[in-house]
Amino acid sequence: MNLDLEELSAWHGTGGDRSSVLDRVSIALASGALGAVLGPSGSGKTTLLRTIAGLHRDASGVIRLGGHRLDGLPPERRQVGLVPQDGALFPHLTVAENIDFGLPRTERRGRRTADMLALLGLTPFAKRLPHELSGGQAQRVAVARALAPAPRLVLLDEPFSALDATLRAEVADGVRAALDETRTTALLVTHDQGEALSVATQLVVLAEGRVRQTGIPSEVYAMPADLWTGRFIGDANVLDGESDGAVTLTPLGALPHDLGVPGPVSVLVRPEQLRLTATAHTSARVGASGLARLTRYFGHDGLTEIALDSGEVVLARLGPDAFPAPGARVAVTVDGAVRVFPRHHQSYPPER
């Protein structure tokens, strides 16, 4: 079912303490899509899910699921499954009983529960109590319980946040497969940019209750709508530049771009766009030169700090065989298109 939010606003508090938490949020999610809402802590992600589920009532705007309006309906009539931020399993019920909980009495202990157990790899744990499960198993039970009644929409509130990196990827893959198999539209919230980029078919960037940008993950990464979003998603070098409308002079040399407006700009260069070559001395042909410093090693690659002769420090992403020795002199050039923003776009919190 496709989900359409139109100008959804929400408030917390009462009287003089009532304050805006969501500000005219509009999101369109195609049927079967997995949307990820990515935003810093306190940006309104949980409030957004609770508003869609009907649990947060101080709200305005239109919520449509499969074209039918949900706002105004009580939570139990929305057919929306919510996996809350803490999972919230019933401690005195077994795994199978937890999954049964949302099903009509006639369907309990039946086919559906067995299917959900199998789908999320939980069959061997059916008779265990929540305290006998690992964190990842418990989170999969919470997802199975939400999927069991075949909701038209599943909302997941940071479902993998308690897991370590390896388990997180594994559980995320399992949940994504389960959503695909049941063709359920889902909206997941997270403040982990890696998770959002890797699991989502559509990304929504939320800051202070407002949508900053929506798009497919690769598009948002490559073409962030503003500097804040570019920095929030992935690693970024941000340099001051002076643009003549087509080329910007930066500490990394003259970089072409398509901003079109001359003046002071901020230039966003991803670490993987930097190319290093060994150099004995500075030549006029290279964009810039400097000294290699520390490398943050990630296994498959690493980020090496380069202290440019101009004083700026930039990060270059390099393969594990390409790290220069600390103190080595390197020439730095930029590969591919850079993003350029008028300098005032740096402001955060977002302009109101």
Ligand SMILES: Nc1ncnc2c1ncn2[C@@H]1O[C@H](COP(=O)(O)OP(=O)(O)OP(=O)(O)O)[C@@H](O)[C@H]1O
């Ligand atoms: N019950 C409440 N009463 C008053 N203010 C609230 C209440 N719940 C949340 N808020 C405020 O609303 C804002 C958004 O909260 P919300 O829980 O939606 O953020 P979030 O994006 O889910 O954050 P996190 O990543 O930390 O879970 C915050 O400023 C928070 O302090």
Ligand SMILES: [Mg+2]
């Ligand atoms: Mg939250």
